Amino acid sequence: xxxxxxxxxxIDELVALFNRQxxxxxxxxxxxxxxxxxxxTPFDHMLGRPPGDPLVLMIARGPAGYRFAMKAxxxxxxxxxVDCGEVEQGxxxxxxxxxxxxWLSGHLRxxxxxxxxxxxxxxxxxxxxxxxxxxxxxxxxxxxxLREARLRx
Numbered sequence: 001x002x003x004x005x006x007x008x009x010x011i012d013e014l015v016a017l018f019n020r021q022x023x024x025x026x027x028x029x030x031x032x033x034x035x036x037x038x039x040x041t042p043f044d045h046m047l048g049r050p051p052g053d054p055l056v057l058m059i060a061r062g063p064a065g066y067r068f069a070m071k072a073x074x075x076x077x078x079x080x081x082v083d084c085g086e087v088e089q090g091x092x093x094x095x096x097x098x099x100x101x102x103w104l105s106g107h108l109r110x111x112x113x114x115x116x117x118x119x120x121x122x123x124x125x126x127x128x129x130x131x132x133x134x135x136x137x138x139x140x141x142x143x144x145x146l147r148e149a150r151l152r153x
Contacts, residue, residue, distance in 0.1 A: 003087040032062040037135040076149035077106030110152030
């Protein structure tokens with residue numbers, strides 16, 4: 001099944017916004033329940049507090065969760081750029097699950113070392129087209145390099 005035009009449109013818009021260093025979002029893509037994961041681990045769990053904690057939910061889910069993660073990435077890679085490949089139907093995650101291949105490039109804060117990485121995002125949407133889950137797969141070595149760069153001034 002080919003990705004529908006609305007899915008492709010919001011992915012293209014989100015990529016363009018990110019590449020302009022904007023934290024704006026296309027209308028209606030995420031709601032307050034949207035869960036974000038990195039290599040299968042929910043952001044909720046990465047914050048070191050109980051998953052049901054209201055503060056965790058406020059920071060790690062929905063538009064705030066997206067902005068929280070993107071701000072950290074933009075801090076680690078001040079000139080970060082993302083390019084998108086062809087969206088594919090996801091496997092074993094339902095009819096409205098999609099794999100979004102992304103290429104991340106930029107230079108690490110503090111060292112200027114170049115980063116080029118392939119990311120794959122499993123996006124699952126509900127019947128309204130709202131993303132309920134976005135699971136980013138990224139090499140653990142790249143994740144560690146980004147984490148270290150985020151800590152640099």
